[in-house]
Amino acid sequence: MENSIQQILASFDFPVYLAPMEGVTDRSFRLVCKEMGADVLVSEFISSDALSREVDKSLKKMCFDERERPFGIQIFGHDEQSLVTAARMAETASPDFIDINWGCPVKKVVNKGAGSAILQDLPKMSRLTAAVVNAVHLPVTVKTRLGWDSSNKPIVEVAERMQDAGAQAIAIHGRTRAQMYGGEADWSLIGKAKANPRLKIPVIGNGDIDDAAKALQCRDRYGVDAVMVGRAAIGNPWLFRQIKGLVRGQEIALPTYEERVRTVLQQLRAAASEKGERRAVLEMRTQYAGYFKGLYNFKPVRMRLVQAGTIAECEDILSSYSEF
Numbered sequence: 001m002e003n004s005i006q007q008i009l010a011s012f013d014f015p016v017y018l019a020p021m022e023g024v025t026d027r028s029f030r031l032v033c034k035e036m037g038a039d040v041l042v043s044e045f046i047s048s049d050a051l052s053r054e055v056d057k058s059l060k061k062m063c064f065d066e067r068e069r070p071f072g073i074q075i076f077g078h079d080e081q082s083l084v085t086a087a088r089m090a091e092t093a094s095p096d097f098i099d100i101n102w103g104c105p106v107k108k109v110v111n112k113g114a115g116s117a118i119l120q121d122l123p124k125m126s127r128l129t130a131a132v133v134n135a136v137h138l139p140v141t142v143k144t145r146l147g148w149d150s151s152n153k154p155i156v157e158v159a160e161r162m163q164d165a166g167a168q169a170i171a172i173h174g175r176t177r178a179q180m181y182g183g184e185a186d187w188s189l190i191g192k193a194k195a196n197p198r199l200k201i202p203v204i205g206n207g208d209i210d211d212a213a214k215a216l217q218c219r220d221r222y223g224v225d226a227v228m229v230g231r232a233a234i235g236n237p238w239l240f241r242q243i244k245g246l247v248r249g250q251e252i253a254l255p256t257y258e259e260r261v262r263t264v265l266q267q268l269r270a271a272a273s274e275k276g277e278r279r280a281v282l283e284m285r286t287q288y289a290g291y292f293k294g295l296y297n298f299k300p301v302r303m304r305l306v307q308a309g310t311i312a313e314c315e316d317i318l319s320s321y322s323e324f
């Protein structure tokens with residue numbers, strides 16, 4: 001019998017999710033974050049259309065490591081049949097839960113009526129969510145935004161609707177679709193959805209958590225059951241360790257250069273075994289700025305790193321740096 005989301009979250013003092021991020025949170029990065037203290041991991045979003053057509057890339061995105069548990073597979077779509085088929089396929093990969101993406105703001109997704117577009121048609125959002133819930137045995141959760149734009153922020157109603165549709169938890173990114181990633185996340189509305197006495201399912205708060213103190217403040221101020229960290233973890237998986245440390249009342253020091261290098265190489269090797277060395281090295285280029293942030297005179301090293309083509313070259317370049 002699978003665990004409910006309530007049970008999963010209850011097994012952590014202060015559950016912290018790594019936010020799903022397409023193109024970033026592949027297995028190699030997720031594992032690094034897990035090692036650093038992220039509790040709950042979610043796959044990158046997977047198109048239900050592509051998954052139900054068994055597109056290889058989408059099938060691969062469902063793969064995860066046992067160490068990643070509790071792990072959710074996230075699907076997005078606009079059509080009931082393909083969402084149901086995709087959810088059933090995701091279930092056969094045996095994650096701990098299925099997550100529906102009702103928050104993606106990207107035009108390509110929204111124009112088809114998927115992601116955050118659904119926030120303009122709440123009855124459809126309820127119907128499609130219920131269809132997925134009824135199609136699988138695993139718990140289903142949803143991830144969404146406050147609403148479509150500044151004149152439409154129905155998140156309190158949305159949360160109730162998702163609960164009524166059978167979703168076991170709701171992750172809320174405190175922005176509207178119109179905001180994309182601009183402005184500031186509005187946590188007060190996340191707090192309002194949580195404070196609704198009719199809402200019994202856990203609320204996972206998301207948006208702009210970029211240090212440990214903020215994670216705890218958001219929990220304490222808005223009463224959320226868990227927080228979800230996205231962009232601030234890119235190139236900074238130590239953030240999870242810092243959050244966990246602060247929960248125990250400890251301030252955790254920044255990683256040493258050696259640890260940063262070890263982590264980068266670990267991620268590179270894991271990514272290479274998944275998708276080939278060339279692609280792993282290319283994709284890592286966007287993360288060096290984060291991994292080596294704040295180091296004295298690191299820029300020339302980074303400039304060389306982003307031209308490297310193999311892991312061995314990266315290793316050589318990294319060993320040439322001296323902090324002093």
Ligand SMILES: Cc1cc2nc3c(=O)[nH]c(=O)nc-3n(C[C@H](O)[C@H](O)[C@H](O)COP(=O)(O)O)c2cc1C
Nearest residue numbers: 019020021022044045101173207208209229230231
């Ligand atoms: C590069 C990138 C890719 C993303 N991909 C996804 C995705 O696949 N699924 C999803 O639900 N949200 C996705 N998001 C949104 C994040 O999960 C998160 O909601 C958002 O970044 C806000 O959290 P943050 O302020 O902690 O980054 C993505 C965000 C970024 C920056």
